[in-house]
Amino acid sequence: MPFSFYMGWWLLIPVCLSLLYGIISHHVLQIMEYPQKDTILGRLGNSLPALFLFTLWSIINIPLPVFYILAFFTKVIRLYRRGESRSRELFLINITHLTTMALHMVLIGVFSLAVQTSMKELLQYPFWRIFTISMVLIINNLVALLLPRWETIMGVLRTQAESAEVRPFMMFLWFCNIFLLLDSILCMADVGWDLLPLFLVGSTVLMEFYLIRFLRHLYLVLKVYYLEEEHLRLTKELEQQNQDAAVLRSKSEQDSMTGIYSRQYLIDKARELLERKVPFSFVFIDLDHLKRINDREGHHAGDIYLIQFTEEFASHLRDTDIFARVGGDEFVVLLLHCVGEKAIERMDLIRSRLTVDLKPGFSFSYGVSYVAEDTADSLEQIFHKADQAMYRDKQTRKY
Known part of the structure; x- marks a missing residue:
């Protein structure tokens, strides 16, 4: 072996x-x-x-x-x-x-x-x-x-x-x-x-x-x-991402304080209406007395004043109207299929009810810019016209 x-x-x-x-x-x-x-x-x-x-x-x-x-x-x-x-x-x-x-x-x-x-x-x-x-x-x-x-x-x-x-x-x-x-x-x-x-x-x-x-x-x-x-x-x-996106989209579309639409949502919606050639009235609103309330009672009281105003104002709008906060005390309302004269009548009626019927009332100034189907104005021009009209209303009013 x-x-x-x-x-x-x-x-x-x-x-x-x-x-x-x-x-x-x-x-x-x-x-x-x-x-x-x-x-x-x-x-x-x-x-x-x-x-x-x-x-x-x-x-x-x-x-x-x-x-x-x-x-x-x-x-x-x-x-x-x-x-x-x-x-x-x-x-x-x-x-x-x-x-x-x-x-x-x-x-x-x-x-x-x-x-x-x-x-x-x-x-x-x-x-x-x-x-x-x-x-x-x-x-x-x-x-x-x-x-x-x-x-x-x-x-x-x-x-x-x-x-x-x-x-x-x-x-x-x-x-x-x-x-x-x-x-x-x-x-x-x-x-x-x-x-x-x-x-x-x-x-x-x-x-x-x-x-x-x-x-x-x-x-x-x-x-x-x-x-x-x-x-x-x-x-x-994907479902979670869609939910997260929906939450973010909701946050971007809503004003965090008042719960109404945000400035960005308003701009997007207004441009969409212009592209679709839908007639509407662009109403620019400036709330009175907010600075005075902030100075006297504090910003918390001013926030409550803003929230109460939006709730009362929104209660007088139609479902098709678009109400948005675009600044500290500035708001915009898009009144669809509403001509300028009719829009002014509606705003005067709402202002009367908010200032006279409520105690304490909510005073505001507004300006209307009517947008026809065949308008050639840009959104910036429409915004500027409504702002100028609001300024004239504020100058002529006593509040």
């Missing part, structure tokens, strides 16, 4: 490859949102269990099933974190261990066929142990480098593995791991069948084929589930 114990420079190959795999896989685990210590010691520490096991197997011919069981527990040590989702960790442990074990067994079977020797005898040689495990580490390093670009695999690995669709696949992973572990016993058995390596390679490749098919199917199922969840999330966000 060939000598199976080895100590030499060739051991540096699995050592270096194990360290490199620990560093590369550390980055992949971070992408998949697994908690990792982002330090040099943390990255090297993650590599030590596998490095020790692979080096030991290269030195001593540990029985292959025992080697695979120990390799499984090295992944458990690295990935099984307290406080994390258990199903998520087991999912990643099982699938990575399964693919690594399958690759290793395929290499053993292929090399056994190539050199025309049994798998048991092949593993007695340190060279083949080092060579096969090094090939596995090289391929794992390449896969770890390319893995972030594979949307299907990353989409499955990122899942929490807790949905009803994933649980059957977890059972399949456990079955495949146990199946390969039992197959590895055949690698150590004295079976006088030359085609045994071919049988193991074929069954392992077939199993890997079904694994890839299951992964793709699982990805498609999870993708639909993710899209549904994302659609619901985006729908809720």
